[in-house]
Amino acid sequence: xxxxxxxxxxxxxxxxxxxxxxxxxxxxxxxxxxxxxxxxxxxxxxxxxxxxxxxxxxxxxxxxxxxxxxxxxxxxxxxxxxxxxxxxxxxxxxxxxxxxxxxxxxxxxxxxxxxxxxxxxxxxxxxxxxxxx
Numbered sequence: 001x002x003x004x005x006x007x008x009x010x011x012x013x014x015x016x017x018x019x020x021x022x023x024x025x026x027x028x029x030x031x032x033x034x035x036x037x038x039x040x041x042x043x044x045x046x047x048x049x050x051x052x053x054x055x056x057x058x059x060x061x062x063x064x065x066x067x068x069x070x071x072x073x074x075x076x077x078x079x080x081x082x083x084x085x086x087x088x089x090x091x092x093x094x095x096x097x098x099x100x101x102x103x104x105x106x107x108x109x110x111x112x113x114x115x116x117x118x119x120x121x122x123x124x125x126x127x128x129x130x131x132x133x
Contacts, residue, residue, distance in 0.1 A: 001028045001035045003047065003055075009038065026055050034058055076128040083120035088113065 002024035003009045011030050012020060019027040026047065028035045037058040038045045048057040063071075084093070093113070100110035 001030050001038070002026065003028065003038070007043065007045065009042065028055055072128055076124050079124035079128060080117075080121045083123055084117055087116060 001009055001011045002019060002021055003026040004021075004023060005025045010021070010024075017027065017029045028038065034055060034057070038047075041058060041060050044061045044063075046059050046061040047055050048059055050056045088096075096110055096113045100107050104110075
């Protein structure tokens, strides 16, 4: 298995355990524990090298604060929608919103829907971000 400087990797059965591409930075035996670990952790695999520059280990690259925040936001949005779907289908939502836009003065159904959506979002926010958020 060869590993490129950008972290991408490749295996070629015709050249096992060989640094066959001059653009590659490292070569790890295809059937080694390190290669299996790299494949399992890819694309978050990070090489650890020894003083001589040889691959000594593979660890999982830590996520940035922005990545963690984006994942939490996506979880929150997905959970909010799941809760909303317990009562309203996508078609039901579209109908309620269309009717509201056509005649805002008669918005009792929209007010009930909107109140429920806000409850769902608060519930999801509490579950994803913790109590009191």
